[in-house]
Amino acid sequence: MTRRTTALSAAVALAASLALTGCSSPSGGGKPDLQVSGAFMPQPVMDMAGGFLTIANDGDTADKLTSVTSPLSDDVTMHETKNQAMRQVTSFDIPANGRLSLSRGGNHLMFMELKQKPKQGEKVSIELHFEKSDPIKVDLPVEAANHNPQQH
Template structure:
């Protein structure tokens, strides 16, 4: 009898532990699946567009998306009320390639920078000038759309310079 009691107590303790683990796991799933802000907490810093050099006003946009959350997200679309086309590109060794989306890692950042991943902006509704701002609407898979006012900077500007 004593032996059987001991066994059942042990079994109960084990069952309790398993229940606690399940509850914890469920809580994580709820947090990442139900509340997108708990999964990916995004903010955008240092956005800028160097003044385009050519008459065709082909421009690049650069910015950093920081993710303070524990879930990854993905930039899937960029548009602007002030330009007909905004696309995502990655510069390669000798050319560039368009990309469908860009990962924003959990507790990390997506950095769009000169010579690397960048936005390509075409079809300006008004000719850009230094000091202008262009709204870019960044749509993320989970976090939804974030609108950013992006300043047009001198051609050779770099953040911090």
């Protein structure tokens, strides 16, 4: 009877330790901690526009930007630029303790078939959607068509 009790106690201890291990996340239990900065949209000259911003992740868990919505367009897409070629992607990685930069000549947002053409000085509302984090609402200031903060 003692052997059975010892085996049962060991099984309960093992099950408890597995349950506790299952509660902790491999990344240390942290969450993404996202902040958006440097957002802008150059004033569109056609019925499409680009959007640029930086998302900093001060958390110890990576996240992904999975989509962007806006009242300005029903078709907002994400594009990466590699070797001077642009292609649409379904998400952008935001590394833990890192950043995602969407900038002119690089990765960016595209607003297709604009419902109106915003003018310099106005703001365009967008909502960023993520794999893990709650959505973030951002107002993109509309800048001059040739605005490029990297040149300043």
